[in-house]
Amino acid sequence: MIAVLDTTGLLVAYHSWEEWREDRRRDALAEPLPPPPPLAPSCGHCWGQARIFAPARNGEGLVPSPCPVCEGTGTVR
Numbered sequence: 001m002i003a004v005l006d007t008t009g010l011l012v013a014y015h016s017w018e019e020w021r022e023d024r025r026r027d028a029l030a031e032p033l034p035p036p037p038p039l040a041p042s043c044g045h046c047w048g049q050a051r052i053f054a055p056a057r058n059g060e061g062l063v064p065s066p067c068p069v070c071e072g073t074g075t076v077r
């Protein structure tokens with residue numbers, strides 16, 4: 001029995017080197033994962049949080065309100 005650390009750091013046991021070679025071959029032939037979709041740039045005014053703190057109408061502190069720049073989406077187009 002052969003124990004090998006795989007690419008994720010897990011210890012994987014194989015019964016023979018032939019089994020290990022077959023596993024390597026399967027990894028080499030596998031389709032690569034597609035790249036992740038591009039992220040929309042986050043809003044610089046609210047730092048992507050989609051809301052900002054604005055003075056409360058009653059004058060007692062700050063309350064969260066939708067960002068006026070990105071209209072509450074957190075991203076810019």
Ligand SMILES: [Zn+2]
Binds near residue numbers: 047068
């Ligand atoms: Zn914003």
